[in-house]
Amino acid sequence: MIDDFPFMRMALEEARRAADMGEVPVGAVITDADGALLARGHNRVIADRDPTAHAELIAIRQAARVLGSERLTGCDLYVTLEPCAMCAQAIAFARMRRLYFGADDPKGGGITVGARIFDRDTTHHRPEIYGGILDAPAAGLLKAFFARRRGGGSPMDGADE
Amino acid sequence: MIDDFPFMRMALEEARRAADMGEVPVGAVITDADGALLARGHNRVIADRDPTAHAELIAIRQAARVLGSERLTGCDLYVTLEPCAMCAQAIAFARMRRLYFGADDPKGGGITVGARIFDRDTTHHRPEIYGGILDAPAAGLLKAFFARRRGGGSPMDGADE
Numbered sequence: 001m002i003d004d005f006p007f008m009r010m011a012l013e014e015a016r017r018a019a020d021m022g023e024v025p026v027g028a029v030i031t032d033a034d035g036a037l038l039a040r041g042h043n044r045v046i047a048d049r050d051p052t053a054h055a056e057l058i059a060i061r062q063a064a065r066v067l068g069s070e071r072l073t074g075c076d077l078y079v080t081l082e083p084c085a086m087c088a089q090a091i092a093f094a095r096m097r098r099l100y101f102g103a104d105d106p107k108g109g110g111i112t113v114g115a116r117i118f119d120r121d122t123t124h125h126r127p128e129i130y131g132g133i134l135d136a137p138a139a140g141l142l143k144a145f146f147a148r149r150r151g152g153g154s155p156m157d158g159a160d161e
Numbered sequence: 162m163i164d165d166f167p168f169m170r171m172a173l174e175e176a177r178r179a180a181d182m183g184e185v186p187v188g189a190v191i192t193d194a195d196g197a198l199l200a201r202g203h204n205r206v207i208a209d210r211d212p213t214a215h216a217e218l219i220a221i222r223q224a225a226r227v228l229g230s231e232r233l234t235g236c237d238l239y240v241t242l243e244p245c246a247m248c249a250q251a252i253a254f255a256r257m258r259r260l261y262f263g264a265d266d267p268k269g270g271g272i273t274v275g276a277r278i279f280d281r282d283t284t285h286h287r288p289e290i291y292g293g294i295l296d297a298p299a300a301g302l303l304k305a306f307f308a309r310r311r312g313g314g315s316p317m318d319g320a321d322e
Contacts, residue, residue, distance in 0.1 A: 070209075
């Protein structure tokens with residue numbers, strides 16, 4: 001575990017906000033090409049009644065609004081959980097520079113398992129990818145959340161676990 | 162080519178609107194469990210400065226707002242082009258019943274090529290899928306659009322082709 005990631009700590013704060021709202025606890029932060037904070041968000045699928053309202057998509061859309069561009073060239077994303085295929089593909093479309101993520105998601109991830117978005121020749125941009133960043137607290141939040149519910153399921157596959 | 166799909170014709174109208182705006186011409190329509198129109202949209206990546214503003218995601222988010230639910234159970238999606246991995250995963254999250262799509266997208270699709278979202282065990286819902294619906298006019302719109310630009314690229318990989 002690498003310990004010195006202030007923006008991942010901020011993403012963890014976002015994840016905690018999601019948990020407080022009864023949402024699957026995932027948070028995301030985007031920094032610009034100078035390393036300054038650009039956007040932050042957390043999972044809001046239930047609150048917004050929006051199946052696409054994952055932390056990453058919320059932060060990407062917000063960052064694009066702030067920059068006035070559909071491209072987030074040079075920008076970095078910090079997210080507490082391995083992105084799903086939807087979010088990974090959005091990261092590719094946005095041409096982001098680096099992806100830092102926390103815990104792996106063996107049941108619903110789209111990078112290290114399953115769709116493996118960045119290994120496909122239909123994906124035309126691949127960021128630098130760094131996993132396992134502050135993964136212990138990120139996984140702990142998810143574990144505590146799902147322990148309060150019954151059963152298993154993938155963290156990012158909706159709210160019915 | 163199957164010819165009797167009024168909602169796919171409506172999706173083609175949406176695609177033409179996108180073309181008129183200088184956007185990659187893709188359109189989408191969602192019907193509810195009774196087969197009534199619920200939402201329609203077209204690609205707005207450039208207009209909205211939003212890398213996630215594909216026709217399908219716009220229609221899914223609109224339908225979820227209308228229904229007040231992050232689940233579109235029993236709803237069907239009509240889209241003029243094979244969805245990318247981002248949109249295919251969103252279709253899975255929304256638990257849609259059927260997906261009808263027009264032209265294949267060999268360079269950027271997420272169903273018949275590449276990520277093949279609905280063939281992965283990390284995808285926890287698979288709609289019924291029908292491809293090639295009114296594919297000739299859908300492909301014609303895309304071909305005409307890209308003929309006005311130089312080069313190739315995937316239809317849904319942004320605006321830089």
